[in-house]
Amino acid sequence: xxxxxxxxxxxxxxxxxxxxxxxxxxxxxxxxxxxRAIPExxxxxxxxxxxxxxxxDGSYAPIRSDDLIDDVADRLGxxxxxxxxxxxxxxxxxxxxxxxxxxxIRSAFMQSIGSSLVFTPATIDQPGQMIARxxxxxxxxxxxxxxxxxxxxxxxxxPVISKQYFGQNPGQQLxxxxxxxxxxxxxxxxxxxxxxxxHVHLQVIPGEDATVIAGLIxxxxxxxxxxxxxxxxxxxxxxxxxxxxxxxxPAYVAARAGVDEAGLREAARILGEARSADYASGTxxxxxxxxxxxxxxxxxxxTIRGHWARAGDEAARPSVLRPPKTFRAxxxxxxxxxxxxxxxxxxxxxxxxxxxxxxxxxxxxTPGPSQIRALFMHxxxxxxxxxxxxxxxxxxxxELLVVPDNEMSATARVATHVVAVxxxxxxxxxxxxxxxxxxxxxxxxxxxxxxxxxxTLVDPPEGADVIEPWQxxxxxxxxxxxxxxxxxxxxGEYKLAxxxxxxxxxxxxxxxAEPTTDDIYEWMCAGSRIPLAEVKRYPEGHVFExxxxxxxxxxxxxxxxxxxxNPDMLDELAAIRAEEVTQAHGAEDGxxxxxxxxxxxxxxxxxxxxxxxxxxxxxxxxxxNPSDMAAHGVRADDLISIKSRHGEITxxxxxxxxxxxxxxxxxxxxxxxxxxxxxxxxxxxxTNRLLxxxxxxxxxxxxxxMGAVPIQVTKxxxxxx
Ligand SMILES: Nc1nc2c(c(=O)[nH]1)N[C@H]1C(S)=C(S)[C@@H](COP(=O)(O)OP(=O)(O)OC[C@H]3O[C@@H](n4cnc5c(=O)[nH]c(N)nc54)[C@H](O)[C@@H]3O)O[C@H]1N2
Ligand SMILES: Nc1nc2c(c(=O)[nH]1)N[C@H]1C(S)=C(S)[C@@H](COP(=O)(O)OP(=O)(O)OC[C@H]3O[C@@H](n4cnc5c(=O)[nH]c(N)nc54)[C@H](O)[C@@H]3O)O[C@H]1N2
Ligand SMILES: [Mo]
Numbered sequence: 001x002x003x004x005x006x007x008x009x010x011x012x013x014x015x016x017x018x019x020x021x022x023x024x025x026x027x028x029x030x031x032x033x034x035x036r037a038i039p040e041x042x043x044x045x046x047x048x049x050x051x052x053x054x055x056x057d058g059s060y061a062p063i064r065s066d067d068l069i070d071d072v073a074d075r076l077g078x079x080x081x082x083x084x085x086x087x088x089x090x091x092x093x094x095x096x097x098x099x100x101x102x103x104x105i106r107s108a109f110m111q112s113i114g115s116s117l118v119f120t121p122a123t124i125d126q127p128g129q130m131i132a133r134x135x136x137x138x139x140x141x142x143x144x145x146x147x148x149x150x151x152x153x154x155x156x157x158x159p160v161i162s163k164q165y166f167g168q169n170p171g172q173q174l175x176x177x178x179x180x181x182x183x184x185x186x187x188x189x190x191x192x193x194x195x196x197x198x199h200v201h202l203q204v205i206p207g208e209d210a211t212v213i214a215g216l217i218x219x220x221x222x223x224x225x226x227x228x229x230x231x232x233x234x235x236x237x238x239x240x241x242x243x244x245x246x247x248x249x250p251a252y253v254a255a256r257a258g259v260d261e262a263g264l265r266e267a268a269r270i271l272g273e274a275r276s277a278d279y280a281s282g283t284x285x286x287x288x289x290x291x292x293x294x295x296x297x298x299x300x301x302x303t304i305r306g307h308w309a310r311a312g313d314e315a316a317r318p319s320v321l322r323p324p325k326t327f328r329a330x331x332x333x334x335x336x337x338x339x340x341x342x343x344x345x346x347x348x349x350x351x352x353x354x355x356x357x358x359x360x361x362x363x364x365x366t367p368g369p370s371q372i373r374a375l376f377m378h379x380x381x382x383x384x385x386x387x388x389x390x391x392x393x394x395x396x397x398x399e400l401l402v403v404p405d406n407e408m409s410a411t412a413r414v415a416t417h418v419v420a421v422x423x424x425x426x427x428x429x430x431x432x433x434x435x436x437x438x439x440x441x442x443x444x445x446x447x448x449x450x451x452x453x454x455x456t457l458v459d460p461p462e463g464a465d466v467i468e469p470w471q472x473x474x475x476x477x478x479x480x481x482x483x484x485x486x487x488x489x490x491x492g493e494y495k496l497a498x499x500x501x502x503x504x505x506x507x508x509x510x511x512x513a514e515p516t517t518d519d520i521y522e523w524m525c526a527g528s529r530i531p532l533a534e535v536k537r538y539p540e541g542h543v544f545e546x547x548x549x550x551x552x553x554x555x556x557x558x559x560x561x562x563x564x565x566n567p568d569m570l571d572e573l574a575a576i577r578a579e580e581v582t583q584a585h586g587a588e589d590g591x592x593x594x595x596x597x598x599x600x601x602x603x604x605x606x607x608x609x610x611x612x613x614x615x616x617x618x619x620x621x622x623x624x625n626p627s628d629m630a631a632h633g634v635r636a637d638d639l640i641s642i643k644s645r646h647g648e649i650t651x652x653x654x655x656x657x658x659x660x661x662x663x664x665x666x667x668x669x670x671x672x673x674x675x676x677x678x679x680x681x682x683x684x685x686x687t688n689r690l691l692x693x694x695x696x697x698x699x700x701x702x703x704x705x706m707g708a709v710p711i712q713v714t715k716x717x718x719x720x721x
Contacts, residue, residue, distance in 0.1 A: 001097060001444060002163040003434055004031045005541050008039070008425060008457055015039040015425050015458050024540045026450055030169035033602050037615050042423050042458075048406050049464035052418040060408070065419065065465050069472065072417055073479040075400050079374050080113060089117035089360065089372045093379020094605050095404065098424045100433050101470040101520040102378065108484040108509060109473035116342055117372065119355045122440070124385065126283055127353035127701030128291030130440055134337035134352045135292075135569060136299040137562040141309040141329040141551040144276045145316045146173075146447060149182040151274035153267075155209055155298060157282020157443070160193035162599050164443035165280050167434075183274075185267045187212055187259075188284060189596060190665060191658035200267045203660050206594045207288040207708030208257035209281075213297040214573060215253030216268045218245040220304060225272030227306030234331050235303050237565020244570040247577050256581050258660070277307045280442065287597055287707035292700060293572045300564040311553040318549040319529040320451035321432040323490065327551040333560035338700040345370065346694070348702050356702025357385065358693045361394035374400035378469060380606025382410040383669035386691035386704040387646065392674050404469045409606065410673050420466045425457045427468060430521055430532065431541070449548055451530055452541030453521075468517060477511065484509040489527040591710035593628065595644070595690060598665040606669040619684035620670040621654030624713075625661040629653060637719030639680060642666075643712045644690040650680040650716055664711060 005024035009017040018038050020031035041047070051068045052060040063071075079087055090110060096102045110118055122130065159166040159174070166173040174197050178184045183199040186192070187209060195201045204212055220226065221242050231238050254261035271277060279302045285294040302308070308329075309315060315327040341350030344359040345366050363372045375398055385391045395401055395414045403415035412418045431452045438445025460466045477484050485506040507523060509515065525532040530544050602615040622640060624632075634640055638653045642664065651666065659665055670684030696705035 001434060001437075002032070002167040003429075003431055003452065004035050004168075005452060005454075006031060006035055006038070010458060013458060014043060014461075021540060024452075025543050026168045026446070026448065026541075028169050028172055030172065032163070033615055034604060038424055042425065043461070046407060047423075047461075048408060048412075048418065048420040049461060049466060051420045051465065052408070052412075054416050060418065065467050068417055068419060069475045070479065072400065072402055072472070073476040076374055076476060077480050079399060083369070083371070083373055085114035086117060086370060087373040088113060088115045088376075089119060089363075089374070090115075090376045091119045091357070091360070091379055091381060093121050093377070093381070093384070094607075095380065096378040096469055097433065098429075099421070099427060099469045100430065101468065101517050101524070102473075104486050104520055104524050105470035105473045105484065105509075106376070108486050109477055109482070112477060112482040112484055117355065119357050119360055121357070121379065121384070122353045123351075123356045123358065123702050124704065124706070126281070126286035126291070126295075126441065127351070127698070127703050128286045128293075128295035129281065129442075130353045131292040131337045131351065131700055132295035132299050134335050135296055135563060135566045136303070137334045137560065138332040139303075139308040139330075139562070140332050141311070141313070141315065141327050143278055143316050143442065144307055144309050145314060146177055146278070148276040148313075149177060149274075149278055151183050151185065151270045151277040152177070153185045153187070153271060153277070153279045153298070153301075154194060155187040155213070155281040155294065156284025156286070156288075157280060158188070158192040158194045158599065159443075161601050162282065164282060167444065168446070182277075183270045185270060189660040189663045190598065190656070195658075199270065200263050202257075202259040202263055202267060205258040205660070206284070206596045206663055207290070209285040209288065209294040210290045210297055210573065210576060211248065211253050211257040212259060212264070213294060213301060214245045214248035215250060215257070215264055216271065217241065217297065217301050217304065218248045218253075219250065219265060219268030220272045220301065221245070223268065223272050225268075226304045230306030230308075231304055231564075235562040235564050237563050238304070240565030240567075240570055241300055241304070244565075244573050271301070271305060274305070274307070277302075277305065279307070282443075283597060283599075284707060287703070287705075289696070289705060289708060290572065290576070291703065292698065293569055296566065296569045297573075303562050303564055309551045311551050313551045315549040315551050316447045317435075317438055317445050318449045318547050320435065320446075320449050320544055320547055321430060321525050321528045321530065321532065321535060322435050323527045324529045325549070327549050328554060328558075329551050330554035330558040331560045331562045334563045334566075351701050353701045356697075358697045358702040358704050361387075361390050361693060364394040364397050373398060374402075376402045376472070377411060377415070378404060380409060380411050380669060382414060382673055383606035383671075383686065384688070385693070386688050386706060387693040388686050388688045389647070389674050390693055402472065404472065406466075411606070413673060413676075419469070419472055420464070422460055422466045422468050426460050426466075428456050428517055428521065429454045430525070430535070432521075432524060432528075449530075449544045450541060451535040451544055452538070453532065453536045454539075470517070470520065471514075474509075474514065478514075481511075484511065486523060490524060591644070591712045593662060593664050593711050593713055595642070595687065595709040595711045596663055596665050596707050597687070598623070598667055600667050603667070619652060619681065620667040620687075622651030622685075622713075623654050623656035623659055623665040625659045625663070626655055626657060627661045628664070628713075629655060632713050632715065634713075634715045635719060637721065638715055639717040641714045641716050642685075642690065643714075644709055646692045646695070647689040649685040649687065649689050651685050652680055664713065
């Protein structure tokens, strides 16, 4: 997702080395170990070079991709004929990111069969951001540019490792912005690689972010640092917000959230005095309780400070491979955030984050006319979805589970059909996808008008029968005679769900002559600010000066206002304040520690099994503060049982002095499937076994409780050494 430009050395048609491309703009030659490992991964002997089909005895047989598609088309045709199109669903997860044409053809396919069931990871990621934006409204002028910042607030994200928000050479970017120009404030239970650069680090108790942000708002108002002119012109609800935060005094916040009161005051002063700033949050608070509220309050803080781009400013994130976008210094009114669209059997509905993944297993398992029977899975759900046992049960109940993959991953090992797919460098790549993602998450895309295209560099290994994921849908459609079409001029609006066919001009995709991936890219970029052909002229990527945009003044007819007094959110804030502080941290009796998520440099989500050796990834340790290790009588490398209300795993202890005491941090998507032999020292452990898909799930977005999870730790065995 960082799209680091690579320089690849090719010998005898094989990629042998990949390094950051020094000739590319912006990135300064940066690449991370994951990018540099691509050649090794694509040439790895365990790579899947032929598709597989599950036999009745559960083993897998190789099959020609054409035969596999025949079989899938045949079964899918029967399922749709018997049970209707809504028995077919798609999970458009992280597996598809290297194949940008997939989204366009998959949408066309789902529309053609008439199914609205397209799920994405948005509801197990940072849904609070999208909910908050809908409740608060958008600023059509966009964010302030980094060259102007005097302050930056990062709540629960670690860009040095994740590249989210600072995607182009994060170390350099942070140095440039925060060494002299701007002050960084980090809210995180861990003193992360990013927090080390912070002017103020608030080492919050997990799940207490809303308390901290309410405290910052309180202090900003008390110090008279509200941009009253901006608020009067552009926002409503200020009085309600002011009253709601009035009891979030520094002393209360410090005691409740476990942060240093002087640090809290300093953070409020920095934000209050900054003339320009930006505000961001990551997966930490999103996965903890009250993620919507945290994100909403962050937007409110930004708005009372008036830290949005103004008329005459240069706009951040202008379009390059997307249709031109006009930036205006005016609000876009709030919109309905949740409770519309498809209704699931457990009562959950669609939200601005799309369809809730947490409703999906139940839809597969519950018999009835609306039961889901076929699933196309572009991701590592067996590793990445909460409540692994439930996911396994659901997947075993499917008549058709199609998994594109380039290894027999944990998820492939439960599929009915595994489609061996091409990988990076075997397909063309363009920079449109991060631009699209940037319309729902500010951590992606480019602040400057950067565009890039890279052609196919190498062919798949000899004898391989690998296809691209979009070809699965295209070829099924061709076999079943399903017409495929996509918008003739893609709009600037990005939708997470497939539903609601809009009345736009459509381009019919020919079914008699298979297009190339480049053809599809061309169609996807129709009407883009810079034509794809122009972007292709710059093999190193390019900043298109002509695509820079200036924020236009507010239109006189605009009456929209940003909402900073949303009653649902402020009710939630009042409910927190009404709680007893002693029982506030969720740490239940006998479960004194809180489990939080974190990411590691050399591994992305479930992309793991082949990457283990080249990237030296062994396992996901259970990181603990030395004081907690001592209290539990454990040492580094000991085995511990980690138990929540929902499950138990065995982890390997690692010491982390940077972690707040009382917190255990562990990366997701390790371990193996239930029922498979597994060794915590070899495979790591799956934290998703400790989570429930539904209990404690957020009622609006449906995100399960994935952070600040109460756990109990006991020693199982000593370190072997
Ligand atoms: N407990 C816990 N769970 C989490 C998270 C957490 O922090 N804690 N994070 C959540 C977040 S933010 C996200 S976005 C999701 C991500 O979870 P998913 O959406 O499931 O995405 P990935 O794990 O990135 O998917 C990678 C897998 O996709 C498969 N795959 C399918 N098609 C292809 C292909 O064409 N190429 C390749 N290379 N692989 C393919 C491979 O098996 C690969 O391992 O996980 C979520 N799960
Ligand atoms: N190397 C690598 N990069 C990745 C990924 C990866 O797996 N590996 N995944 C990609 C994906 S899918 C995503 S969504 C992004 C995510 O990008 P980030 O959100 O930046 O991900 P993390 O690095 O896990 O940072 C989350 C931080 O939240 C903190 N935290 C945990 N609980 C809490 C809490 O309750 N409150 C607060 N304030 N902080 C908390 C953790 O200590 C951690 O430092 O990264 C992307 N980039
Ligand atoms: Mo994610």
